[in-house]
Amino acid sequence: MNRGPIRPKIVTGIAAVALALAYMIYAGVTQSAVYFVTPAELTAAPRPGKAYRLGGMVEKGSVRWVASTLDLSFRLSDGQTTVPVRHTGTPPDLFGEGRGAVVEGRWTTEGYFRAARILAKHSEEYKAPHDDPEPAYRELMKSLRSNPT
Amino acid sequence: MTRRLIRWLLPATALPVLALLAYGFRVNHRDIPSPLVNRPAARFTLTSYTGEPMSLDVQRGHVVVVNFWASWCYPACYEEAPVLERNWRAYRDRGVVVFGVDIQDKPEAGRKFIADFGLTFPNALDPTGRVSVDYGVYGVPETFFIDAEGRVRAKHVGGVTDAVFRREVERLLAERR
Amino acid sequence: MIPELGHGAVLVGAVVALYGAAAAAAGGRSGRTALLASAQYAALAVFVLVSAVLLLLVYAFLTCDFSVRYVAMNTNLATPYYYRITAVWGALEGSLVLWAWLLALYTLIVVLRHRTSARELYPWALTVMLSVLSFFLLVMTVAAPVFARLSAVPADGRGLNPLLEDSGMITHPVALYLGFTGFTVPFAFAIAALATGRVGDRWIILTRRWTIVAWYFLSLGLLIGGWWSYHVLGWGGYWAWDPVENAAFMPWLTGTAFLHSVMIQERRRMLKLWNIGLVILTFSLTLFGTFLTRSGVIASVHAFSQGAIGVFFLAFLAVVVLVSLTLLAWRWDALAAEGELDSVISRESAFLLNNVLLVAATFTVFFGTVFPLLSEAVRGAKISVGAPFFNQVNVPVFLALIFLMGVGPLIAWRRASGDNLRRNFFWPVVVGMLSATLFFALGVRSALTVLSLALTVFVAATISVEYVRATRARVRTGSQLLSAMGGLLVRHNRRYGGFVIHLGILVIAVGITGSQAWSLQREATLTRGEAVELAGYRFQFEGLAAREAGTHFLVESTFKVTNGRAAVDELRPAKKFYRQEQSPIAHVDYRLGFVDDLYLVLGDFARDGSEATVKVQVNRMVSWIWFGGLILTLGTALAVLPERKQTP
Numbered sequence: 001m002n003r004g005p006i007r008p009k010i011v012t013g014i015a016a017v018a019l020a021l022a023y024m025i026y027a028g029v030t031q032s033a034v035y036f037v038t039p040a041e042l043t044a045a046p047r048p049g050k051a052y053r054l055g056g057m058v059e060k061g062s063v064r065w066v067a068s069t070l071d072l073s074f075r076l077s078d079g080q081t082t083v084p085v086r087h088t089g090t091p092p093d094l095f096g097e098g099r100g101a102v103v104e105g106r107w108t109t110e111g112y113f114r115a116a117r118i119l120a121k122h123s124e125e126y127k128a129p130h131d132d133p134e135p136a137y138r139e140l141m142k143s144l145r146s147n148p149t
Numbered sequence: 150m151t152r153r154l155i156r157w158l159l160p161a162t163a164l165p166v167l168a169l170l171a172y173g174f175r176v177n178h179r180d181i182p183s184p185l186v187n188r189p190a191a192r193f194t195l196t197s198y199t200g201e202p203m204s205l206d207v208q209r210g211h212v213v214v215v216n217f218w219a220s221w222c223y224p225a226c227y228e229e230a231p232v233l234e235r236n237w238r239a240y241r242d243r244g245v246v247v248f249g250v251d252i253q254d255k256p257e258a259g260r261k262f263i264a265d266f267g268l269t270f271p272n273a274l275d276p277t278g279r280v281s282v283d284y285g286v287y288g289v290p291e292t293f294f295i296d297a298e299g300r301v302r303a304k305h306v307g308g309v310t311d312a313v314f315r316r317e318v319e320r321l322l323a324e325r326r
Numbered sequence: 327m328i329p330e331l332g333h334g335a336v337l338v339g340a341v342v343a344l345y346g347a348a349a350a351a352a353g354g355r356s357g358r359t360a361l362l363a364s365a366q367y368a369a370l371a372v373f374v375l376v377s378a379v380l381l382l383l384v385y386a387f388l389t390c391d392f393s394v395r396y397v398a399m400n401t402n403l404a405t406p407y408y409y410r411i412t413a414v415w416g417a418l419e420g421s422l423v424l425w426a427w428l429l430a431l432y433t434l435i436v437v438l439r440h441r442t443s444a445r446e447l448y449p450w451a452l453t454v455m456l457s458v459l460s461f462f463l464l465v466m467t468v469a470a471p472v473f474a475r476l477s478a479v480p481a482d483g484r485g486l487n488p489l490l491e492d493s494g495m496i497t498h499p500v501a502l503y504l505g506f507t508g509f510t511v512p513f514a515f516a517i518a519a520l521a522t523g524r525v526g527d528r529w530i531i532l533t534r535r536w537t538i539v540a541w542y543f544l545s546l547g548l549l550i551g552g553w554w555s556y557h558v559l560g561w562g563g564y565w566a567w568d569p570v571e572n573a574a575f576m577p578w579l580t581g582t583a584f585l586h587s588v589m590i591q592e593r594r595r596m597l598k599l600w601n602i603g604l605v606i607l608t609f610s611l612t613l614f615g616t617f618l619t620r621s622g623v624i625a626s627v628h629a630f631s632q633g634a635i636g637v638f639f640l641a642f643l644a645v646v647v648l649v650s651l652t653l654l655a656w657r658w659d660a661l662a663a664e665g666e667l668d669s670v671i672s673r674e675s676a677f678l679l680n681n682v683l684l685v686a687a688t689f690t691v692f693f694g695t696v697f698p699l700l701s702e703a704v705r706g707a708k709i710s711v712g713a714p715f716f717n718q719v720n721v722p723v724f725l726a727l728i729f730l731m732g733v734g735p736l737i738a739w740r741r742a743s744g745d746n747l748r749r750n751f752f753w754p755v756v757v758g759m760l761s762a763t764l765f766f767a768l769g770v771r772s773a774l775t776v777l778s779l780a781l782t783v784f785v786a787a788t789i790s791v792e793y794v795r796a797t798r799a800r801v802r803t804g805s806q807l808l809s810a811m812g813g814l815l816v817r818h819n820r821r822y823g824g825f826v827i828h829l830g831i832l833v834i835a836v837g838i839t840g841s842q843a844w845s846l847q848r849e850a851t852l853t854r855g856e857a858v859e860l861a862g863y864r865f866q867f868e869g870l871a872a873r874e875a876g877t878h879f880l881v882e883s884t885f886k887v888t889n890g891r892a893a894v895d896e897l898r899p900a901k902k903f904y905r906q907e908q909s910p911i912a913h914v915d916y917r918l919g920f921v922d923d924l925y926l927v928l929g930d931f932a933r934d935g936s937e938a939t940v941k942v943q944v945n946r947m948v949s950w951i952w953f954g955g956l957i958l959t960l961g962t963a964l965a966v967l968p969e970r971k972q973t974p
Binding site: 156157159160163164167169170171172173220221227258261262265266 | 476478480481482484603617640643644647648651652654655658696699700703
């Protein structure tokens with residue numbers, strides 16, 4: 001490229017954009033970084049207010065769902081430690097006891113994890129047991145049919 | 150001089166990015182661990198497809214492989230069935246026991262599956278689903294490796310391969326001594 | 327029999343494509359037309375073979391040939407025939423077949439269109455296209471054989487993922503792949519330009535329409551994906567900055583930059599190096615996207631399954647990037663600009679800034695997407711950045727781009743005089759500022775929303791100013807008003823097609839702004855007869871009903887929606903229980919509107935039908951996004967019309 005009085009201006013301009021971008025990326029990352037942890041890692045050093053992504057198995061018998069207040073609570077386990085989790089709102093369809101779940105949220109100062117989101121992954125290769133359409137759904141259908149709408 | 154070299158910066162800068170992506174292959178995504186590992190395996194007694202009782206209680210002293218499958222689970226169950234049969238035949242003389250638990254399936258479909266693959270190790274239908282619940286089975290296939298003391302030592306999610314089977318069983322057999 | 331034929335066809339196709347690539351290169355090198363002709367026949371043969379593969383696969387699906395593993399996994403006896411056809415590209419192996427077929431089709435079109443018009447570049451472009459094609463066919467043979475058999479034939483297939491049983495899913499992959507593969511053509515010609523040293527305008531002029539069409543299909547694919555996400559997935563959103571979404575968005579960003587920067591090269595003979603670099607980057611990003619979705623390297627909510635295929639794609643990506651960039655370094659001197667930037671206040675400068683911003687946005691998205699890998703490699707901790715990161719960094723960039731959309735087409739080349747600026751921008755700026763105060767007066771308090779809307783008004787005003795002025799000029803020289811208006815569009819279809827496309831983008835921007843700023847949601851558990859209120863609407867729970875519906879068991883709730891006294895609609899969000907799925911799939915019911923979309927998702931429900939938990943959303947301005955897409959289509963159609971004699 002030929003040199004000329006315009007060159008410094010262009011270079012400054014692009015440098016300015018690059019610097020602004022670098023700053024915005026830095027600010028964005030530090031503000032929205034989410035750390036992946038297991039229950040053991042979280043309970044070892046929990047920091048209230050920090051955003052975490054927590055993965056584990058939903059402990060059998062730990063799920064409590066109150067439909068009227070939309071309060072969901074359960075315990076996530078990794079075989080060594082369990083973490084109490086609370087969430088407001090219906091859980092996603094793939095959520096269930098004895099199944100894996102990943103939650104995103106923050107550790108509170110009251111000793112539980114407040115999940116803002118419950119994530120579920122749909123695996124292609126891996127097949128999950130389904131309810132046999134015969135017995136379970138017939139029952140459901142029967143009970144729904146007996147309550148006319 | 151530098152003018153000539155700058156141009157080669159372009160292909161050079163691509164290399165670290167490609168290296169980073171290649172690094173991604175070595176990273177193992179965190180598996181959901183099973184809370185059952187190192188805990189005593191739940192006992193069960195089922196009636197196998199050939200009519201005999203299939204019971205975990207009487208297997209103390211043996212290394213046991215419990216495999217949960219279903220005829221409607223493909224391709225994974227279809228791929229691992231020959232693997233299980235093959236390894237069962239190879240290890241049965243060393244006292245290894247292989248149990249297949251057919252969950253949420255129709256008996257005729259289960260029988261067809263066993264016949265198609267020529268499975269000779271005991272397979273039983275789990276009619277109430279009780280056993281799969283006890284083992285925290287989330288999907289099929291899942292395979293549990295139980296040591297001679299009756300503790301679950303490993304859980305494999307997805308189709309079992311020769312390598313996985315051998316690795317786990319050899320490890321448990323070695324401990325038994 | 328059929329599967330073996332199909333598998334054989336893939337293998338033969340790969341070999342023929344490789345031969346064709348070699349022949350074309352040799353023909354280009356030596357100038358021997360016989361070699362080139364044989365390469366052309368090879369291209370034709372590959373197209374026929376890949377078409378056969380596609381047809382055989384469709385046949386296997388239609389006849390439910392469950393001995394083929396791919397068929398058994400993606401369809402079952404109850405799947406209706408039209409979903410069986412679309413299931414062909416519903417998973418990994420089949421999607422590669424679709425990709426390969428579209429690539430083969432494009433290669434054939436390149437042969438037919440350019441074998442006489444681009445004598446020097448054509449052989450090398452053909453080499454590149456056939457090389458890429460042979461890679462895909464090789465991968466299909468070795469790593470992802472679509473006709474692999476099952477050792478025991480199941481009685482019934484597993485079935486298509488119910489989320490894919492949707493009209494959006496029929497078209498979304500096709501549109502996206504038309505876009506992705508479309509960018510192979512400009513890339514091929516750019517490599518040809520580097521190889522032959524003819525790095526002037528020729529390759530750009532030849533590929534102009536290809537670029538616009540590929541860009542359009544990519545845009546369409548992204549919009550359809552957003553629409554599918556919106557009306558099927560049940561979270562009421564259309565974009566989540568998921569790695570797979572980002573993978574398709576990045577080539578769109580650089581493709582847009584490329585679309586604009588080539589105009590600078592045509593007019594001022596500048597940015598030659600930049601343009602070739604951009605098209606290499608765009609094509610590499612399309613490969614990167616394919617790699618990302620199929621390798622499992624980055625965890626994503628909707629990734630395909632893992633396997634050896636990721637390694638193949640990374641290797642190919644590495645080869646493409648390193649070879650192209652080396653060629654670029656080799657021809658560095660020939661790519662010197664012939665013109666130069668005269669002033670910062672000029673069209674060249676505006677376009678350059680547009681490009682810089684688009685590349686900045688691309689970098690941001692890339693950085694955010696691979697950040698988990700980076701953090702794990704550097705610090706051992708796996709950290710991800712969520713949607714807030716992308717929004718925070720990209721929103722200012724996109725707002726600046728909207729502003730440039732108004733400035734660029736009107737500002738003068740070389741150096742804009744004060745007079746030129748005043749003539750073009752005085753009224754748009756005034757109108758923009760007035761609209762800002764108007765929005766504020768109407769109650770919009772968010773500065774970002776006001777800014778975004780005011781900028782949209784500004785740009786719309788610049789387009790109107792241009793159109794009005796040009797029409798007036800024609801009318802003054804004797805045309806009738808309507809023929810002046812229409813004549814402008816036809817005579818300068820590239821320019822006005824571009825304006826219409828910009829208008830479409832503006833409408834989409836308004837839709838995005840409105841939906842982010844003004845949408846509301848609530849969740850509640852209701853007994854029969856109870857209602858929940860949101861944004862002036864009242865949603866009353868009437869009850870639940872259940873029935874068998876062919877492929878699934880359906881539990882449907884009924885909600886009566888009223889607005890004040892007037893009855894608005896009856897919505898039935900439901901839950902579908904599929905035989906082959908581990909959990910129920912939510913079926914969203916919605917009512918689209920010009921401003922308000924009413925959106926209901928059924929959550930938990932009592933087994934006796936007495937109670938239901940429902941999530942209610944009033945999403946605002948979302949329809950503007952889809953409407954903007956329609957305008958985009960019209961603009962593209964206008965822009966690609968064959969050109970009449972251009973008046974300067």
